[in-house]
Amino acid sequence: MKNFDDFMGMVMLDLPDAERLTLKGHFDTLAQSFAALDDIDTGDTQPLVSVLDLHNIMREDVASKITSRDELLKNSPGGGGGGDGYFHVPAAID
């Protein structure tokens, strides 16, 4: 079974000790309060994913462009890598 630190790792967070302790305290309290759900018998009720009772919302297969590459790369912290058209990151291990 996974613990608080495992879940932190799953969401890519790494807290300094003091902050971690505080957050863990809140987390534990929440987890405990969630146990209240165990007492509720929902029978064969189906889960509700959306409150809307709609289906088959789809779009036609037509290509179109709304922004330019430059506009998108502008927001990139790496600065778009200096004009090669890529987003840049430190080496990923494949």
Place this chain on the structure above:
Amino acid sequence: MGLSVVLESSIMQKGLPATAGSKMLENFIAPVDATVVTRLEAAGVKISGRVDTSEFGAAGLFEDAAGGTATQGDGSLVFFAKTAQENRPLVLLCNDYTGGVSRAAVDAGLYYIQPSYGTVSRYGLIPSVGSMDQIGIVCENPEDGFEILEIISGYDAKDGVMLPNSSKTYEPQEVSSSFEIDIADMKSDYSGVYKQVMQILCSAELSNNISRYDGIKFGYRAKEYKDLNELYTKSRTEAFGEDVKLAAVTGAMVLYGDNYERYYNKAMCIRRLIKESLEFGEYDVIVSKCPILSRLCGLPSLSVPGGRVYTADALREDVLKAVSKSVINGNTSLTDDKELGGKIKAIRNQKSGE
């Protein structure tokens, strides 16, 4: 027209920073206008400013969601009330899925209109909890609020969870000056777990919606990192606030392995039971102190000064408009602050002369 609005920082205006109150998006420049912005501008409504409410709207998620006050951090709503733009009435658009903003609004003597889910486009709204996000309206004068709602609402093909209805004008039903207040017996009462259901559903969805923030494509990137993993963890740890971090971790937990059935799936089932238990029948509106009922069920609601929340059936904003008129006309029974004891009450709307 004469109306002007202030936008929460989660609503995009092309070329301006859309921060959603987060350090993570400090420098994120919106590439487009949100649909609501396009509609407002087409109707001649002036957009006079942008403000932060809370980071991704998460403040209030981990407070007592069934009642009580939510903290709003910097008291931003009070700030607006004080700086109501150019002596014009205040109207603020924001995404209040926790109900925290509506609670702060009514504390400041303002109204909050939550539209029916699926009537206001989320295109250009920075998402928090997809199954509940809707752009709602803080206003000094509900008549202005409904006017703005009529402008911004209506079908948009760019949002995949919209009702097919186009925008309409809400004609309030005739309202008598006195309302009869009945105590209705609800079929079943899940109020004891509203808070947990909200926290489970919202944590999971918010945790997922913020996974796109990785310091790679846009947004905050840590200054120092030795490898990809540190790029992720440092950027996210440095840029997110406490509530958002708590939502992230909790969201991972409730979806993991067996927890999915025990927490997330259970919460979704209870959500359905809550929705099904709100049978309006001969009643037009439900009165409570609980704004999250409407978020859980996708129903429209009106929060009024004093703290009462009026929830109508889906697409029945006209009923809420009627209620708001009644409140303005001084029907004090509707703004009575008396403790409702956690139970839901219903109001039968009596037409005059009947």
Place this chain on the structure above:
Amino acid sequence: MSSDKYEVVMGLEIHVELSTESKLFCSCSAKFGAEPNENVCPACCGMPGFPAVVNKRAVELGIAAGLVTNCEIAKVMTFDKKNYFYPDLPTGHQITQFFAPVCTNGYVELDSGKHITIKQIHIEEDAGKLVHEPRTRKTLVDFNRASVPLIEIVSNPDFRFADEVNEYLEKLRLLLSFAGISDCKMQEGSMRCDINISVREVGADKLGTRTELKNINSLKAIGRAIEYEAQRHIDTLETGSEKLVQETRGWDDDTGVSYSMREKEEAADYRYFPNPEILPVYIDDAWIEAVRNSLPEPAHEKFERMTARLGLPEYDSKIISGSQNLSRIFDGALECFDKAKDVSNWILGELLAVAKDSDIADDDISIDTAKFAAVIRLSHEGKINRTVGKKVLAEVLINDVDPEAYIEENSLGMVSDTGLLESAIRDVLSENEKSVAEYKAGSQKVFSFLVGQVMKKTAGKADPKSVNELLRKMLD
């Protein structure tokens, strides 16, 4: 496999890119080959605020894939979120189908009659591409491929031999490309194959520890990879010194070894949950029928039709039905000129020859089938001879000329006027007295030479049959 004690058990997960114009959840072009990040919008590079709306054609191609593999099509299908972090995944999750995929329970029949059963087919979005630059210790990210629609075809662990894997892949490729679902080009990455492989003692019930093999880039590499990995499993079990780890391994075809990539995640780690922002898709019988009716005839049915109903030879039918392009040309031409044998002969004879002369591969032949049929008809009706026909066909293929106009402009009409032919023949005979003498002396060979000379004199336009008859008459 090199051991009789063990049997190899394999299952395949194949990712196939769907042939759509736009991406799965946004309107960016889904076409291959653009400059980096040209086919990208805020949605598919992970920016917030751009809701996903499903591409209807992708759903239809998913249904089509289920139809050609004998699957059950879901009445209700939904999309879910699969959570993990990687630079090629712009939103930190992949939208896929975990709870209710589009198809389940299908099969592909091998020549032996054995069915490789398909557990499910689901629709999902592709990830972007990473380019590693070890020199600068950077990774470059290109999101052109992000959110391109894929189907993942998951087989049950029914494979026992590499041959079966290859046959399955070949058959799938034919089925999917014929139905227009995907162009299935492994070299372009529109078809990617991962193999789950384990070994167990013959007769054992339980499956052994499995590893997943990725990065197999060609059909040829598959056999090599399977053999290596199976042997690696067997060796590890036999020596007993190490334990086999359930993991993902990459295949390096250059060195011929597999290498460990990462521990294989369990489903739990992905924290799947239903996507509340993409509403369910209901697939009714009417929609399934509409998709079924829109599908082109599959290769084996075309073969049946060509041989049984049109009476064409098996050899010819196999070649044409085995090529989606040639089939298309065949059907198109047949619509305009209904003599199947002629059409078939012209394709396998003149068309392929003309294409080869211009270095055009069979699959790349692009020709107006109405014009093609016109050439065949003109030849059949004796308006042009076969040699001229081939020349005109080349012009139609390369320059898209109108055959009748071209023949008119260049006076290529077949010469069958007896007077003209006799005159030409007289000229030839008088210019070739030596050959005439040889013919009279009994040589039949020289007859063809003389025919050739007549053809030359008429600039190739003479009706060969008439030339033959007249020449013989005039010689004798």
